[in-house]
Amino acid sequence: MRWLDDPFHRPRAWAFLAVAAAISVASGWIFLDMHRPEPIVAGPGVTSQKMLSDWAPVLAGTAADTPVYVLEGAEPGGTVLLLGGTHAQEVAGMMAAVLTIENARPARGRVIVIPQANRSGFTHTDPMEGFPHRYEIDTPTGPRWFRVGMRLANPIDQWPDPDLHHHPQSGEGMVGSETRNLNRNFPGDLRGRFTARIAAAIVELVKAEGVDITLDMHEAYPEYPIIDMLVAHQRAFEVATITMIDLQMRGIQIDLMASPPALRGLSHRELGDHTHTLAILNETANAAMGRFRGRTDETLVTEGRDENYVRAAGLKRLFVPFTEAGHPLKERTARQLAVIEEMLIAYNEQAAPERQIEVADLPQYEEVSSEGIGKFLLAVN
Numbered sequence: 001m002r003w004l005d006d007p008f009h010r011p012r013a014w015a016f017l018a019v020a021a022a023i024s025v026a027s028g029w030i031f032l033d034m035h036r037p038e039p040i041v042a043g044p045g046v047t048s049q050k051m052l053s054d055w056a057p058v059l060a061g062t063a064a065d066t067p068v069y070v071l072e073g074a075e076p077g078g079t080v081l082l083l084g085g086t087h088a089q090e091v092a093g094m095m096a097a098v099l100t101i102e103n104a105r106p107a108r109g110r111v112i113v114i115p116q117a118n119r120s121g122f123t124h125t126d127p128m129e130g131f132p133h134r135y136e137i138d139t140p141t142g143p144r145w146f147r148v149g150m151r152l153a154n155p156i157d158q159w160p161d162p163d164l165h166h167h168p169q170s171g172e173g174m175v176g177s178e179t180r181n182l183n184r185n186f187p188g189d190l191r192g193r194f195t196a197r198i199a200a201a202i203v204e205l206v207k208a209e210g211v212d213i214t215l216d217m218h219e220a221y222p223e224y225p226i227i228d229m230l231v232a233h234q235r236a237f238e239v240a241t242i243t244m245i246d247l248q249m250r251g252i253q254i255d256l257m258a259s260p261p262a263l264r265g266l267s268h269r270e271l272g273d274h275t276h277t278l279a280i281l282n283e284t285a286n287a288a289m290g291r292f293r294g295r296t297d298e299t300l301v302t303e304g305r306d307e308n309y310v311r312a313a314g315l316k317r318l319f320v321p322f323t324e325a326g327h328p329l330k331e332r333t334a335r336q337l338a339v340i341e342e343m344l345i346a347y348n349e350q351a352a353p354e355r356q357i358e359v360a361d362l363p364q365y366e367e368v369s370s371e372g373i374g375k376f377l378l379a380v381n
């Protein structure tokens with residue numbers, strides 16, 4: 001029997017069309033929804049809200065533009081820049097930035113916060129990795145939701161990838177997709193491709209605002225050697241060393257590594273080389289990013305518990321301790337906040353009196369790691 005003779009061929013075709021349409025609408029809705037940003041509330045210390053394009057107009061109206069929060073104290077002083085979301089799935093970096101925006105009140109100097117440095121990275125997830133798109137935190141005024149993204153800019157914003165990404169200033173070659181990695185594009189180029197423009201805009205901000213010290217907040221998988229660790233440019237090494245010692249004296253185990261001169265395009269290398277800022281990067285341990293992880297869901301992102309990692313720690317395959325308690329987001333965020341706090345204390349010890357930075361009401365390590373993040377998130381109205 002030819003298919004046209006089949007009396008059901010039309011209903012079957014319509015049924016197929018209906019199913020295809022339903023799948024297209026559902027996936028299209030998810031795709032569009034991933035471009036809707038989560039709410040971030042300006043706290044009592046925020047004195048102005050800007051966009052990165054205020055320092056680099058070429059970004060205006062593009063997906064490369066991203067909010068910048070300025071918290072200015074009553075007394076003049078120095079300026080610290082905090083970067084979250086350079087890599088959008090390294091959620092503790094963005095969360096520490098959000099808690100700073102919603103709670104901190106500088107008394108002297110300025111805190112400039114970019115919570116989603118590569119905002120495009122928040123609009124997609126790693127293909128084939130089964131990542132959740134978002135997670136929720138319970139707060140006294142109801143749940144708040146946040147995005148889980150990817151370490152690269154979204155290919156709809158920058159395409160195609162070259163076979164090799166050549167860091168333009170050094171000629172160093174890397175795998176082609178790294179062309180969309182903000183932390184391989186510094187110092188960037190305002191006339192370059194999408195991700196290079198974001199990097200260049202951040203450099204413009206650092207120069208224009210005379211940023212004295214910069215912290216770029218990251219996470220990595222527990223089997224990565226650079227974990228629970230600061231990475232510091234040579235001019236920032238003294239401040240980073242004192243930060244590390246003071247954190248260890250508080251019982252927070254952390255290590256320090258010098259920014260390798262040949263590793264190009266990274267914030268700690270290029271911001272340090274191309275501007276006057278002291279450039280430091282911090283890494284916490286996120287099990288949701290690792291190769292040993294099991295079920296990858298919202299709970300893994302927020303609770304950071306995984307049996308496989310407990311086993312891997314037993315086999316001495318990890319660079320951080322990993323027990324049944326895991327490394328929950330509240331602990332990782334608390335570590336990032338403790339680094340901000342101790343880094344500013346260490347910075348003030350060597351900074352000129354007119355460049356001091358004093359910040360009140362930064363959520364404390366002990367409180368965040370024991371009581372959780374929700375207590376420090378404001379109501380969205």
Ligand SMILES: [Zn+2]
Pocket residue numbers: 086087090218219
């Ligand atoms: Zn990272």
